Amino acid sequence: MDIARSLRAEARRANERRLLVLAGDPETTRERAAAALDAVDIPSAETTVVGPEPFLDCEHHEQSRAEELLGRTQTAVVLDAHEELRPDAVGRTVGAVDGGGLYVLLAPPLETWPEKRDGFDASLAVPPFGVEDVSGHFRRRFVETLRAHRGIAIVDADSGTVEQDGLTDPPPSRPVPSPIPPAGAQFRPETYVQCLTDDQRDAVRAFESLQQDDEAVVVEADRGRGKSSAAGLAAGNLAAAGRDVLVTAPQYRSAGEVFTRATHLLETFDVEFVRDRASNPQRLDVAGAGCVRYAPPDEAALLPDGPDVVIVDEAAALPVRRLEQFLDAPAVAFTTTVHGYEGAGRGFSVRFRDHLSESDRAVTDVSMTTPIRYGDADPVEVWAFRALLLDARPPADQLIADSTPETVEYRRLSAADLLADEHLLREVFGLLVLAHYRTEPSDLARLLDAPNLTVRALTHDGHVVAVALLAQEGGLSADTRATMYEGGRVRGNMLPDVLSTQLRDEAAGIPVGQRVLRIATHAAVRSRGLGSELLSNIKAEFADHVDWLGVGYGATPELVRFWADNGYQTVHLATSRNATSGEYSVVMVDPCSDDGAALAARHGAWFQDRIAAVLSDPLDDCGPDVVRAVLRATARAPSLSLSKWEWRLVAGVPGGASVLDTNPKPFRELACRHLSDPIDPTALAPREERLLVKKVLQAQPWPTVADELGFVSERECMRTLGGIVERLTRLYGDPWVQEELDRHQ
Known part of the structure; x- marks a missing residue:
């Protein structure tokens, strides 16, 4: 096939990639793809087919397994999109094509x-x-980008017509000079010989700081810039110098390049090392020195066996709570992708960098911009960034700096509105990226195509300052509700699903609601009430059309207070941590109709009935400030129905006549009553409320409570709790209970 030969020759001359689109009948496009790859003489070992059929004699994966190409490069990747086009598969496969290679897309007409x-x-x-x-x-826009961008050839496979040849006549690639080893480098000279760009050299040099404690390194880069390789070169040096290097990433495959480069580097050193690729590829030991080892994030966060250095690869894909735990390591590095499906680097910087700057660590920042796998003018990368909006950003700070609730306009943005205004689409999607720990290309397709989703925004002078993504839920048929209740998988409908399956309320799927999937305010104008202004407008628009507004998210004290201030009330607190946020998820609703109010009332009551029990078991490690906020956000005060004997037991604690452990139940009821709806909100200081949570509700041991809350001794902690019980008894007890209390003073 002549067009394939021309594309391949041009790609090799420029050290760039080219995209060949073969559109038409499925079998015809597959036959032409085989002919094209034969014509350009790309070996089968350097080719991967991603799609429903292994029609070539080479590596094959379904689109759902496209992540198998992460961290690898091939000369040719064929994406067969006849049965489906998964945007995530595009993002994962296009980056696997090396400079001089071809990305082949098979598609219907x-x-x-x-x-x-x-x-x-x-x-x-x-x-x-x-x-x-x-x-x-999404596909309409996707096709438009194929037709509009350089370096993309389109062939009608049925007729053999070349609709566009994709040739750009680029200048030949120039040899890239090897980076010069920096003067005064502390890592071995062989290290810098293996660096492929000045960016990579500078990143490796920054890692040298990890030889001292209380240091942190942050490396941000687009995909394909060699950040993981730089981390591997550093890890090899650190291990050779006797340090224990713990590497973590969302999956081991993400960190595989770290081990590969560390292994190759150590082969050039005069040292003995062991890496058993067959039985334990996730560990590399240097004889008489240190090691490089992998652990998944939840395990690595516990810093097993006391590592000297922690390297967190693809840090943007991990929740802030998890990232904060790594700051307890002696030295730590975070590498992250700025634009890409691995996670939003900008989100990482917004969420986590404040925590890092507030720590006592000296922080070294490195940005890598020069591609390693292909030339820095590669047109396929330009196309992929636009087609998948991998580089979407919110508006520049100065454009919205004067935004206030009085200056903004509430806008109902349809998919047609977003498609008609690329700038608006980029601003909306750029803000939504910041509202979530991990945004993927499929989220763009959902935004544009999913029938249950709507977008609402606030704009200032036409620029987006706040955005919310809403999902319609509920209104389910009896058959669907029964399927959900019996444990069957029903897509979407998260809030009815939780209330039906976990809380056994089959009728929860009847009312119709709008759940806030994501909400974000531009970082430059936060704390001005714009998020609340957006929610207020959303309620005004939907209140007459739905039964409830709802939200589910990883609970932090600040977020719970934000939603409670906007009228949302707690109906559920999950008993296991969310894999994405690392927090316990809370479900909150704001009723809009009688049916919505009934739903909220019964689930609010059930929540109050069970919360004391679960706090002492599965939620015994939930942060006390989260518990305080979640309880305060309930819509009703729990009942306080202590028996006379239970009141006498409570009244005896301040004077030492009785002890809490005799029967914790009445103390828990009293604590929940006060924390949910206090008669006097000023009766207890925040630390005293935390003590109520940790000791009374979560039943944590006295030494743990005293230490974590900063008491000088367990005895002081006990005396403080006695004083708390006395105040609450006087607030909530009948006169005879207070008389009982006075008997023991």
Whole structure:
């Protein structure tokens, strides 16, 4: 195939990549793809097919397993999109093509592709919607980008017509000079010989600081810039110098390059080392020195066996709570992708960098911009960034600096509105990226195509300052509700699902609601009431059309207070930590109708009935300030129905006549009553309320409570609790109970 030969020759001459689109009948496009790869003489070992059929004699993966290409490069990758187009698969596969290589996309005829509904579309059709309700906006935009960008050839496979040749006539690539080893470098000279760019050299040099304690390094880069390789070169040096290096990442495959580069580097050193790739590829030991070892994030956060250095690869994909735990290591480095499916680097900087700057560590920042796998003018990277909005950003700070609730406009943004204004789409998506720990290309498709999603925003002079993504939930048929209640998988409908399956309320799927999936305010104008202004407008718009507004998120004290201040009330606190946020998730609702109020009332009552029991068992490590905020956000005060004997037991504690452990139940009821709806909110100081949570509700041991709350001794902690019980007894007890209290003073 002549066009394939021309593309391949040009790609090799420029050290860039080219994209070949073969559109038409599935079998015809596969035959032409085989002919094209034969014509350019790319070995099967350097080729991967991603799609439903292994039609070439080479490596093959389904689109759902496209992550198998992470951290690897191939000369050719064929993405067969006839049965479905998963945006995440595009993001994962396009970056695996090396400079001089071809990315081949097989697709239905481009003119009709946006109207075709495929397997990915079916995943967007959450009940009560069907696949026929899914729009084709994402693919329509995707096709437009294919036609508009340089370096992309489009061939009608059925007729053999070349619609565009994709040739750009670039200048030949120039040899990249090897970086000069920096003067005064502390790592071995062989290290810098292996650096491929000046950026990589500078990153490795920054890692030298990790030889001392209380140091932190942050490396931010786009995909393919060699940040993981730089971390591997550093890890090899540190291990050779006797340090124990713990590496973590969302999955081991993300950190595999760290071990590969460390291994290659140590092979050039005059040292003995062991890495058993067959039985334990996740550990590398240097004889008589240190090691490089991997642990998953939840395990690594405990700093097992006391590592000297921790390297967190793809840090943006981890929740802030988890990242904070790594600050307890003697020295730590964070590498993260700025733009890409691995996680939003900008989100990492917004969420975590404040915590890092407030620590006692000296922080070294490095930014890597020069590609290693291909030339820095690569047109396929430019296309992928635009097609998947990997580089979407909020508006520049100065454009919205004067925003206030009085200056903004509330806008109902349809998919058509976003498609018609690329700048608006980029600002909306850029802000939504900041509202979540991990944003993927599929989120862009959901934004544009999912029939249950809507977007609302506040704009200032036409620029987006706050945005919310809403999902319609509920209104489910009896059959769907029964399926959900019996444990069947029903896509979407998170809030009805939780209330039905976990809390056994089959009727929870009847009322219709709008759940706030994500909400974000521009970092430059936070704390001005813009988030609340957006929620106020959303309620004004939807209150007459739905039964409830709801939200579920990883609970922090600040977030719970924000939602409570905006009228949302607690109905559930999960008993296991959310894998994404690392926090316990809370579900809150704001009723809009009688049916919504009934739903909130019964679940609020059930929550109060069970919360004391779960706090002493599965939630015994939930942060006390989270517990305080969640309880304060309930809509009703729990009942306080202590028997006379229980009141006598409570009244005896301040004077030492009785002890809490005799029967914790009445003390827990009293604590929940006060923390949920206090008669006098000033009766207890925050630390005293934390003591109530940790000792009375969570039943933690006295030494732990005293230490974590900063008491000088257990005895002081006990005396303080006695004083708290006395004040609460006088607030909530009948006159005879107070007389009982006075008997023991």
